[in-house]
Amino acid sequence: MWRVLKAELMYFWPWMLGGLGIAAFVVVLLSVLVRFLEEGEGPPSFVIAMFPIIAGMVVSFIAQGVRAEERRARLLLAGPFTPRQLAGVTVLLPACFAVLGIVAVAPMIALATLITGKFEASALPIVAGFAGQFWAYAQLGPLAQESSAAHRQQRSTTAIAGWAVFAGAILVLAVSGFFMQSVSGYLGIATAIVAAMGVAAVLYQRRTDFTR
Amino acid sequence: MSDRRTEPATAARLRGLVKRFPGFQLGPLDLSLEPGTVLALVGPNGAGKTTTLNCMAGLVVPEEGGTEVYGAPVHPARTKYRRDVGYVGEESGFFQRWTAGRNLDFLARLLPGWSHERARRLIERFALPLDKPVSKLSRGNRTKLALVAALAYGPRLLLLDEPTAGLDPVVRAEVLDVLWEVTEDGEHAVLYSTHVLSDINRLADELAFLRDGLIVLRTGCDELSERWRRVSFRLQDDAVELSDVVEHRRVRAEHQVITRNAEATLQQLSELGAEAIEVSRMSVDEIAVQILKEGHHVARTES
Numbered sequence: 001m002w003r004v005l006k007a008e009l010m011y012f013w014p015w016m017l018g019g020l021g022i023a024a025f026v027v028v029l030l031s032v033l034v035r036f037l038e039e040g041e042g043p044p045s046f047v048i049a050m051f052p053i054i055a056g057m058v059v060s061f062i063a064q065g066v067r068a069e070e071r072r073a074r075l076l077l078a079g080p081f082t083p084r085q086l087a088g089v090t091v092l093l094p095a096c097f098a099v100l101g102i103v104a105v106a107p108m109i110a111l112a113t114l115i116t117g118k119f120e121a122s123a124l125p126i127v128a129g130f131a132g133q134f135w136a137y138a139q140l141g142p143l144a145q146e147s148s149a150a151h152r153q154q155r156s157t158t159a160i161a162g163w164a165v166f167a168g169a170i171l172v173l174a175v176s177g178f179f180m181q182s183v184s185g186y187l188g189i190a191t192a193i194v195a196a197m198g199v200a201a202v203l204y205q206r207r208t209d210f211t212r
Numbered sequence: 213m214s215d216r217r218t219e220p221a222t223a224a225r226l227r228g229l230v231k232r233f234p235g236f237q238l239g240p241l242d243l244s245l246e247p248g249t250v251l252a253l254v255g256p257n258g259a260g261k262t263t264t265l266n267c268m269a270g271l272v273v274p275e276e277g278g279t280e281v282y283g284a285p286v287h288p289a290r291t292k293y294r295r296d297v298g299y300v301g302e303e304s305g306f307f308q309r310w311t312a313g314r315n316l317d318f319l320a321r322l323l324p325g326w327s328h329e330r331a332r333r334l335i336e337r338f339a340l341p342l343d344k345p346v347s348k349l350s351r352g353n354r355t356k357l358a359l360v361a362a363l364a365y366g367p368r369l370l371l372l373d374e375p376t377a378g379l380d381p382v383v384r385a386e387v388l389d390v391l392w393e394v395t396e397d398g399e400h401a402v403l404y405s406t407h408v409l410s411d412i413n414r415l416a417d418e419l420a421f422l423r424d425g426l427i428v429l430r431t432g433c434d435e436l437s438e439r440w441r442r443v444s445f446r447l448q449d450d451a452v453e454l455s456d457v458v459e460h461r462r463v464r465a466e467h468q469v470i471t472r473n474a475e476a477t478l479q480q481l482s483e484l485g486a487e488a489i490e491v492s493r494m495s496v497d498e499i500a501v502q503i504l505k506e507g508h509h510v511a512r513t514e515s
Contacts, residue, residue, distance in 0.1 A: 007318055011307050075305030077271060078361075079322040080291045154234070208273040210288055211266055211303075 001085035004076060008093055012063045016097060019055030020104050026051050027108050031115040042116025045123035046130060049105045053134045056101020060094035060138040064145060067093075073210040087204035090142050091197040098135040105131065129180035132189035136173050139196040140166060146203035153208050165199045223247045223296075223369050223401030224268060228277030231263055238263045238425040240277060247368065248398035251430075252412050253405040254500055255422035261405035262301070264422070265371045268403065269299040281369055295325055298362035300355070301373040306346045312357050313342030316364075323365045331364035337390060352383035359387065363394065370394070372404035376411055388414050409497035416496070421503055429503065433496045440499045441474035445486040454480055458506050470494070470502055 027048050034043045067090075076086055105127060113119045147162030169192040176192070179185030223245045230239040238260040245251055253261045266272040268279050270286045270293065279286040284293035306315045316335075320326045335342065338356040346354065355375060362370065375391070376384045392415060395402055406412065412419065412433065419436070421429040446465050454460070456473035467486075471477035474491065481489055 003322065007307075011310065070308050071303045071305045072307075073305065074271060074299075074301070074303060075319075077269075077288060078294060078297075078299060079319070080294065080324065082291065083288050154232075205289075207288075209266075210271045 001081070001088045004081065004085070004089050005092055005096070008063065008067070008072075008089060009096055012059060012066070012093075012097070015059045015062055016056070016100060019059050020052055020101075023051035023055045023104070023108060024111065027112055028115065031112045035116050042112060042118040045109055045112070045120040046126045048109050048112045049123075049127040050130060052104035052108050053098075053101045053131050055104070056097045056099070057134045057138045059101075060097040061141055063093055063097065064090075064141045068145065068212060071212060073212075077210055083205045083207065083210070084201075087201040090146075090204050091139065091201050094138040094141055095135070095197070098131075098138040102131045102135070125181040129176075129185060129189070132186060132193070133173055133177065136169065136189055136192045136196065139193050139200070140169060142200040143169070143196045143203070146200050146207075149207060149209070149212070150203055155206070155208070158203060158206060162199060162203050165195055169196050221247065222280075223249070223282060224403065225280045226264075226268070226277070227280075229264075229267055229274045229279060230276035231260075231267060231272060231274045233263075236260070236425060238267075239274070241427060243420065243427060243430070245369070245401045245403055247401050248395075249418060250395050250402040250404070250416050251418045251420055252416035253403060253420050253422055254409070254412070254504065255405075256504060257407075259422040260425040261422055262373050265299070265301070265373045265403065265405060269297055269301075269371050270294070271299075295365070296368045297371060298365070298367035298369070299371045299373075300358045300362045300375050302377070304354070304358040304361065306354075306357065306361075308347040309345050311343050311345055312340060312349060312353070315346060315357070316342070316361065319361050320364070325365040327364055327366060330366065331360055334360045334363060334390070338386060352379045352387075355379060355383070355387060359390065363390075368400055370400060370402045370404070372402065374405055374407060376406065376408050384408070384411075391415060409500050412497050412500060413495055419496070419500060421500075436499050437493065437496055439474060440470070440472050440494050440502075441477070442468065442470050442492045442494055443474070443477060443481070443489065444468045444492075445481055445489040447481075447484060447486045449484065452484060458502055 030043050034041060073086060109119070143162060143166050147159050147166060150159035150162055172188045172192045176185045176188035179188070226241045226243040228239070229241040230237065236258070241264065253264060255261055263272060267274050268286060270288050273288065281293040282296050284290070286293050307318070316331060320328065320331070338360065340353060340356050340360060341349070346357065349357065359375070376387055379387065388411060391402070394400055395415070416433055418430065418432050420427050445467050447467055448465050452467070454469060454471070454477055456476050457469045457471050459470040461468045469477065478489070478491070
């Protein structure tokens with residue numbers, strides 16, 4: 001499984017670098033503009049943090065779409081892999097890109113601090129909340145994909161269960177938004193991430209058609 | 213290798229395989245394929261050829277029945293059978309933005325039994341450009357890449373889904389040459405679906421006609437070409453009725469028929485006093501077209 005995950009990460013690495021490059025460009029532009037317009041002020045740190053986090057989420061969606069379009073399961077099922085291992089790759093790939101985006105927050109904030117000379121440590125809990133929310137959205141992609149696949153493959157009960165978890169996760173994330181800086185808010189986000197990953201992995205393993 | 217020798221002699225076996233889709237059911241299918249046999253799966257669009265191959269490759273799980281490859285049950289969750297199965301379909305799942313060479317390197321690390329030497333020979337034979345991204349390869353080169361990937365680890369059963377569809381005549385000939393050489397050793401079993409009926413003459417030992425999800429006829433190519441004939445003759449009788457004839461054309465007293473039992477038809481014509489009888493052989497693809505055109509009726513009578 002790790003060999004496949006590594007290969008997929010290498011394959012989508014140019015997208016990730018591109019996304020982070022665009023994020024860095026926007027951060028620099030925004031920092032310079034705000035500094036000149038606001039005379040010494042800088043953009044809020046949580047705004048700076050959003051760009052790499054969103055880049056990670058977008059790349060995870062791209063990866064999911066491209067893998068489906070290229071019908072990767074066909075290739076990998078010629079090798080010694082089980083659906084369980086491929087399910088692992090399917091749910092871990094978005095997690096990797098989401099985490100890479102989150103990790104890139106630090107250099108982005110450092111870059112903005114270099115330009116504006118301002119750093120808001122108080123924004124970090126909000127950044128953590130946003131990071132968790134976007135990670136969760138990235139994990140909802142495979143869940144939606146597997147629920148649709150179950151529907152296409154005439155597994156109605158499984159599809160309904162998948163969509164129910166999807167809706168539940170959205171609800172939890174919405175409510176968690178109101179408790180962004182509290183432990184219960186973080187717990188809600190973590191629950192949504194784990195549920196989305198777990199159920200997507202189970203649905204993948206129960207597929208009856210690996211041609212798409 | 214020793215455990216491979218003790219495995220069952222049947223290369224692939226389908227037992228009561230059923231796969232349902234909205235408005236279509238494949239099967240129940242029962243089919244066995246011996247090593248050294250090249251079986252062409254022939255049928256109109258939507259007959260179930262691709263689904264049959266996907267079930268045999270373990271990409272689709274049937275609702276009922278199952279498939280075995282050299283005695284090992286086929287299921288996506290099992291891996292034992294995969295070493296013996298090489299699959300070439302329209303979509304092979306390659307990393308489209310990677311070059312052909314990088315895709316093959318990836319597979320070489322992944323697939324047990326991969327022979328670099330075998331892969332190199334095939335690449336040279338096909339003159340496959342390794343430095344181009346797969347998305348930039350022509351359809352013919354993508355088929356060649358899929359064939360290299362499917363043959364390089366030495367599977368004993370090849371499943372080919374329309375391997376020559378959409379290829380120009382030169383590439384098609386190259387692909388058929390390689391497939392013919394692979395099957396020449398008598399150890400490989402090949403099941404391939406095709407619309408290009410002229411390929412049948414070159415490769416197939418046997419034909420299985422699939423229609424509406426069922427195998428309506430399985431027969432040897434030699435057997436077919438022994439019995440089917442095109443016969444032309446002159447006979448004044450307008451209401452002549454000949455048995456075993458699947459097509460009858462008439463211009464005044466000149467008749468031309470296609471018969472699935474040449475011996476019986478000639479006997480009848482001699483009894484009726486037909487003149488200027490000329491008999492010509494039919495190629496297997498011509499016979500296959502007739503069977504597909506006539507559908508169930510001819511297939512049932514034939515079987």
